[in-house]
Amino acid sequence: MKKLLLLVTVLALNLSSAQELSTNKVDDFTGKTIKKTKYYTAGNGYGVLKTSFINIVNPEKGTSFYYLKIYPTRTDYGCAGSSKNYLTLLFDDGTKLELKNDVSEIDCADYSASAFILSDRYVNEIKTKTVKKIRFAQSDGYADFNVYGTYTLSQQIKALNN
DSSP, X not given: OXXXXXXXXXXXXXXXXXXXEEEEEEOTTTOOEEEEEOOEEEEEESEEEEEEEEEEEETTTTEEEEEEEEEESSSOSOOBTOTTOEEEEEETTSOEEEEOOXXXXXXXXXXXXXXXXXXXXXXXXXXXXXXXXXXXXXXXXEEEEEEOSSSOHXXXXXXXXX
C-alpha cells in the first residue's frame, strides 16, 4: 500500500509540472488545429531567451506547419521580422541548425518575438538532438545563450503532440 501511495504521489508531482499549451483548439468549420506552447525559458547569457512552439494542421489542405517563436528579455536586440534576423542551434554532436527567415511582421517594440518556420527535417532534429548553445540575432545584433530552463527545446516541441 505504501508503494502504491508513493507511486501515485510521484506521478502527481510529474503531471503537475508538465508543460501547458497556451492554445489548443480546433476550428469547428475547417477542422484546422492550432496548438501553441506557453513561452518557456530556453537559455541565458545576455539576458534570457524565451521560446514557444506552434503547430497548425489544416486537414482540408493536408498541411501541417511548425513555427518557433523566440524573444530575448533584453531590450537592445532590434526588430522582429527583419531580414537580418537569424537563429542558430548548436547541437551536442557538433551539428548546427540555422534558421534565417524571420516571418514575423516588423515589430520594434521591446521583447518583440521573431518567428521561424520549421521544416519537417528541422522538427525532427529538434525532437531527437540535444541543443548545446543558441545564437539569436535580431536587427541590432546577436548574442549566444547557454541552454537553460525547465524544459529542453526537444521537450517543448514534443508537447505539441500530446
